[in-house]
Amino acid sequence: MSPKKIELAFSVAIVLFLTWSLWEARGWPLHSKLFPWSLGFSVLALALIQVAVALSGARTESKPRVEGKKGGSGANASAPGERNRIKAQMEIERADLADLGASPSDGPGLTPEAIRRRVVAICGWVLIFFLGIWLLGFKVGSFFLTFAFLKFTAKEKWRVSVAIAVGTYLFFLIVFDVALKVPLGNGFIADHFDLDSLDSYLIIRPILGFFAA
Amino acid sequence: MLDAFFSGFLQVFTFSTFSLLLVGTLIGFAVGILPGIGGLATLALMLPFVFDMKAQDAFAFLLSMLAVTSTTGDITSILFGVPGESISAALILDGHPMTKQGEAGRALGAALMSSLVGAVIGAFVLAASIPVVAPLVLTFKSPEFFALALLGITFVASLSGGSKLKGMVAAGVGLVLAMVGLDPQSGMPRYTLGLTKLWDGVGLVPVTVGLFAIPEIVDLWVQGTSIAAQRVGRLGGVWQGVKDTFIHWGITVRCSMIGTFIGIIPGLGAGVSQWVAYAHAVQSVSDKSRFGAGDVRGVLGPGAANNSGLGGSLVPTIAFGVPGNAVMALLLGAFLIKGLVPGPAMLTKHLDLVFAFVWFIVISNIITVGLCFLFLEQLARITHVRGSLLVPGILLLVFLGAYAESNTVFDMGVALIFGFIGLIMVYTDWPRPPLILGLVLGALIERNFFISYEIHRLSFLFRPLILAILVVGLGVFFLPKIQKVLARLFGIQEDIVVSEED
Numbered sequence: 001m002s003p004k005k006i007e008l009a010f011s012v013a014i015v016l017f018l019t020w021s022l023w024e025a026r027g028w029p030l031h032s033k034l035f036p037w038s039l040g041f042s043v044l045a046l047a048l049i050q051v052a053v054a055l056s057g058a059r060t061e062s063k064p065r066v067e068g069k070k071g072g073s074g075a076n077a078s079a080p081g082e083r084n085r086i087k088a089q090m091e092i093e094r095a096d097l098a099d100l101g102a103s104p105s106d107g108p109g110l111t112p113e114a115i116r117r118r119v120v121a122i123c124g125w126v127l128i129f130f131l132g133i134w135l136l137g138f139k140v141g142s143f144f145l146t147f148a149f150l151k152f153t154a155k156e157k158w159r160v161s162v163a164i165a166v167g168t169y170l171f172f173l174i175v176f177d178v179a180l181k182v183p184l185g186n187g188f189i190a191d192h193f194d195l196d197s198l199d200s201y202l203i204i205r206p207i208l209g210f211f212a213a
Numbered sequence: 214m215l216d217a218f219f220s221g222f223l224q225v226f227t228f229s230t231f232s233l234l235l236v237g238t239l240i241g242f243a244v245g246i247l248p249g250i251g252g253l254a255t256l257a258l259m260l261p262f263v264f265d266m267k268a269q270d271a272f273a274f275l276l277s278m279l280a281v282t283s284t285t286g287d288i289t290s291i292l293f294g295v296p297g298e299s300i301s302a303a304l305i306l307d308g309h310p311m312t313k314q315g316e317a318g319r320a321l322g323a324a325l326m327s328s329l330v331g332a333v334i335g336a337f338v339l340a341a342s343i344p345v346v347a348p349l350v351l352t353f354k355s356p357e358f359f360a361l362a363l364l365g366i367t368f369v370a371s372l373s374g375g376s377k378l379k380g381m382v383a384a385g386v387g388l389v390l391a392m393v394g395l396d397p398q399s400g401m402p403r404y405t406l407g408l409t410k411l412w413d414g415v416g417l418v419p420v421t422v423g424l425f426a427i428p429e430i431v432d433l434w435v436q437g438t439s440i441a442a443q444r445v446g447r448l449g450g451v452w453q454g455v456k457d458t459f460i461h462w463g464i465t466v467r468c469s470m471i472g473t474f475i476g477i478i479p480g481l482g483a484g485v486s487q488w489v490a491y492a493h494a495v496q497s498v499s500d501k502s503r504f505g506a507g508d509v510r511g512v513l514g515p516g517a518a519n520n521s522g523l524g525g526s527l528v529p530t531i532a533f534g535v536p537g538n539a540v541m542a543l544l545l546g547a548f549l550i551k552g553l554v555p556g557p558a559m560l561t562k563h564l565d566l567v568f569a570f571v572w573f574i575v576i577s578n579i580i581t582v583g584l585c586f587l588f589l590e591q592l593a594r595i596t597h598v599r600g601s602l603l604v605p606g607i608l609l610l611v612f613l614g615a616y617a618e619s620n621t622v623f624d625m626g627v628a629l630i631f632g633f634i635g636l637i638m639v640y641t642d643w644p645r646p647p648l649i650l651g652l653v654l655g656a657l658i659e660r661n662f663f664i665s666y667e668i669h670r671l672s673f674l675f676r677p678l679i680l681a682i683l684v685v686g687l688g689v690f691f692l693p694k695i696q697k698v699l700a701r702l703f704g705i706q707e708d709i710v711v712s713e714e715d
Contacts, residue, residue: 007641014386021389024404032396032403034666035659036389043385050382115435122434122604123633126427129608130629134622138613146605154601164602168609184616 008054018044137187140198143169221568230273237277238577245285252282256543268551277577283519287324293607294429299421300519303487307511322454323509324516325582327465331517332578334469335524336571356673359661360682362654365485367686368492370647384647391655410623419615419627426611427632428639433600457509465517472518476525484653490518531559
């Protein structure tokens with residue numbers, strides 16, 4: 001999906017959000033809805049103008065930038081035009097993805113498809129980090145998440161992955177538990193099973209066992 | 214008065230006072246770098262320790278800690294694109310791109326030196342303005358605060374580059390988000406979706422770290438290189454950054470004054486002044502092309518403003534006992550703990566202590582900047598480490614920052630959602646600062662709008678000061694178009710009409 005179409009969708013989403021906010025406020029007392037309505041209608045008007053601007057931008061973009069050969073009929077006659085259109089679209093996408101700071105020339109052989117995969121991968125990891133910290137807490141979560149990311153996605157060596165993972169665990173332990181005494185929570189799993197912390201089960205005992213062995 | 218000024222200076226260098234100033238500086242140094250653990254939370258944690266201290270020792274400890282957090286908060290904004298403090302977010306716009314271009318040293322040097330200049334100016338404005346500030350602050354009532362806050366939003370929306378329309382819509386969305394929570398007038402929940410966790414509203418820190426930092430993490434991973442895509446040799450850029458502060462002294466001084474005077478006005482603070490200063494830096498130069506892509510002036514402006522605000526915000530706190538923000542409210546608690554009554558008594562019986570406050574701020578900033586310069590090379594080297602090694606650490610800092618505001622996983626979810634929204638905004642060229650500023654100013658604007666309406670109905674919009682402020686706002690918003698029209702009318706080149714910097 002091109003940036004112009006995403007921009008149009010985002011602008012429409014904002015209009016829907018503002019419309020919902022005005023609708024939600026309709027049953028409130030005057031004092032509560034005075035400002036939301038005063039503000040909301042003005043911003044909604046601006047947002048509708050923005051949708052119109054985005055719509056015209058999306059329509060302009062959907063016209064082919066490079067015209068194929070005119071005349072003729074059938075697939076053969078339109079094929080060069082079609083190829084040019086696809087090539088032009090790829091050029092657009094290449095430029096658009098460059099907005100994300102990526103350039104196909106960065107790193108060996110990065111195509112727009114590879115860049116798109118990296119974006120999806122890192123977005124997935126952001127979500128995994130959130131879930132991991134929620135489930136395991138900062139200390140334990142940071143250890144496993146850091147190790148998993150470095151070893152399996154970044155393809156770093158074992159030593160580097162383990163060292164950095166241990167470093168992040170120690171950072172949370174020393175700074176927050178020992179120095180500041182600021183509780184960061186033990187995670188949903190520890191709370192659910194009424195455990196003091198997951199450290200001793202998942203990190204400390206295995207490490208002690210490793211050295212004992 | 215001069216006696217009190219020098220007596221205040223001498224008070225700093227007694228053994229106990231100076232030791233506690235150093236301890237406070239070190240704590241503030243560490244706190245500023247950690248996202249989410251802000252000056253407010255740390256002040257709350259440290260407050261119980263001041264019970265046994267003398268008054269000057271207590272304030273040396275607390276003020277030095279506060280003075281330093283905004284300076285070191287700039288470091289992570291510049292290096293990683295993760296704001297160490299919410300008041301350091303504006304430095305991401307140009308500081309982080311400078312880092313990506315291998316100019317981390319220059320950006321850090323500029324931020325640190327402009328912060329020092331800002332802190333010094335703010336502190337001395339505090340010293341000079343206390344006798345004269347009373348009529349100024351008392352002139353501003355609810356309608357004026359409402360108009361000033363709107364002016365702040367207009368300033369920032371106008372730096373949205375080519376699309377002021379997107380800027381105004383983003384600001385409007387931020388204002389709507391600010392209304393999430395319990396209505397301050399009637400206490401009824403608004404836009405809370407039935408969740409009690411939203412009764413306190415949407416947290417500023419989770420939104421800020423999500424909106425700015427997560428897109429940077431995505432960018433770092435997609436690039437597949439280090440944060441600094443280019444190497445620019447050794448850290449020679451640090452001294453260039455220091456020199457930049459004095460080359461562009463006009464921007465530095467003006468933005469320091471902006472930060473100080475916005476700090477004086479209760480309700481506004483460094484969260485607002487950093488953006489207003491950035492907008493001013495953009496508008497005060499003819500060549501705006503590099504702003505947002507690594508212009509050192511985009512670092513100098515907010516760097517100076519966010520550090521000068523402490524001196525400014527102390528003015529109403531000391532002179533009237535009116536805390537301008539949550540940090541000052543807690544500091545007022547320290548006043549009461551030490552048996553000091555803010556108001557005229559501070560300016561008569563304890564004037565030397567007030568001047569000591571000035572010196573605490575100045576000297577702690579000098580120490581911090583000195584410490585930072587010692588470690589800058591090591592700090593900037595981090596930007597040449599492989600991005601893949603940094604991604605986990607930065608992600609953890611983001612979620613830590615979001616979590617630390619109110620110790621709930623819910624805020625981490627807010628950061629996550631706004632992270633993806635920020636990604637879409639970057640991809641579709643929507644500006645993010647106006648949304649943040651709308652969120653910051655929403656409560657203030659609504660409160661003052663409501664009070665003004667209750668007292669004056671809509672006639673408050675026609676008060677002279679309000680009209681003047683609104684005209685200034687419209688002028689700022691339409692200035693480029695006015696300049697183009699003038700240029701065409703008088704047949705002169707646009708770059709001569711556009712105001713030159715310095």
